[in-house]
Amino acid sequence: MTAWRWLRAVVAFCVDFVVGDDWTVAAVIAVALLGTWGLVEAGVAAWWLLPLAVLGATVLGLRRAVLRERG
Amino acid sequence: MNAGVLISAFLAATIEVIEMVAIVVAVGVARSWRASLAGAAAGLVVLAVLIAALGTALRGVPLQPIRLVVGALLLAFGSQWLRKGILRVARDGWAVGVGEEDVEEAAARGFDWAGFVLSFKGVSLEGVEVAVIVVALGAAADAIGSATLGAAASVVVVGAVGLATYRLVARIPRRALQLFVGAMLTTFGTFWAGEGLGVHWPADELALVWLGIAYAAAALALVRVVSHWRRAIAPPPVAADRVAAGADA
Numbered sequence: 001m002t003a004w005r006w007l008r009a010v011v012a013f014c015v016d017f018v019v020g021d022d023w024t025v026a027a028v029i030a031v032a033l034l035g036t037w038g039l040v041e042a043g044v045a046a047w048w049l050l051p052l053a054v055l056g057a058t059v060l061g062l063r064r065a066v067l068r069e070r071g
Numbered sequence: 072m073n074a075g076v077l078i079s080a081f082l083a084a085t086i087e088v089i090e091m092v093a094i095v096v097a098v099g100v101a102r103s104w105r106a107s108l109a110g111a112a113a114g115l116v117v118l119a120v121l122i123a124a125l126g127t128a129l130r131g132v133p134l135q136p137i138r139l140v141v142g143a144l145l146l147a148f149g150s151q152w153l154r155k156g157i158l159r160v161a162r163d164g165w166a167v168g169v170g171e172e173d174v175e176e177a178a179a180r181g182f183d184w185a186g187f188v189l190s191f192k193g194v195s196l197e198g199v200e201v202a203v204i205v206v207a208l209g210a211a212a213d214a215i216g217s218a219t220l221g222a223a224a225s226v227v228v229v230g231a232v233g234l235a236t237y238r239l240v241a242r243i244p245r246r247a248l249q250l251f252v253g254a255m256l257t258t259f260g261t262f263w264a265g266e267g268l269g270v271h272w273p274a275d276e277l278a279l280v281w282l283g284i285a286y287a288a289a290a291l292a293l294v295r296v297v298s299h300w301r302r303a304i305a306p307p308p309v310a311a312d313r314v315a316a317g318a319d320a
Binding site for chain 1: 139143147148150151154158184185257264265270273301
């Protein structure tokens, strides 16, 4: 039982660490990582994709957070 | 003693050690020193075990997958902090929270495992990279001792700079600190994840500088944008409602 609780706590910690309170940001980053890998494999310059995706996801996350605050 | 190898190892290791110390200091100041130092110590233990077990075989350790995993995790966590930092600075202003509260509510309750993991990952990844530099430079010139001394000197010098400056960092208001530490973690995460995927960054290691500047500049701009959104979306003030109601009557 203690092991089960411990396992649940570890999983909850990992989810909170990676996903946090906005799963869409983590999802965008995951897709951007896949896209970057695809571009690298195709021999295309890929350095721009991750920063752009992170900033885009941040802007969308901020917009949603402001809208949530206002109900 | 091979002076050339010593200096090369010192300079090459310094880049990695700066990244390591920056993360430990940032996590310590912004979250919890106990968790940050415990994470750093655990990272050093793992590193020592790896060095003892693998020795010169460290040259064969595949760094790319490690960079990808650590980078992706830092990116996910750092971007959360960046977003929360922007929201809070836009709401409360820059000067709120000088030494009076924890940035994260969770960090105030019990042991801060997130801070521990951040520090552990930074130290273990960068430590492995320093070890690889030592082995690569030392083995190539048959001067492992000189390379080790160069890397150790780098750790001492950069660590001392980190110790000397952490009080200055601690003076930064917590809201602002969360924003800038978020930008820093996002920078390291982007860079390492990209390296892990085989991305060729413009200006190589200097990409850390331009990425950091770009994220910080974007965060500053977004503070203004979020303030504007809040004003635009805000419900009309009560007084204005009353005036309007009176006019209608």
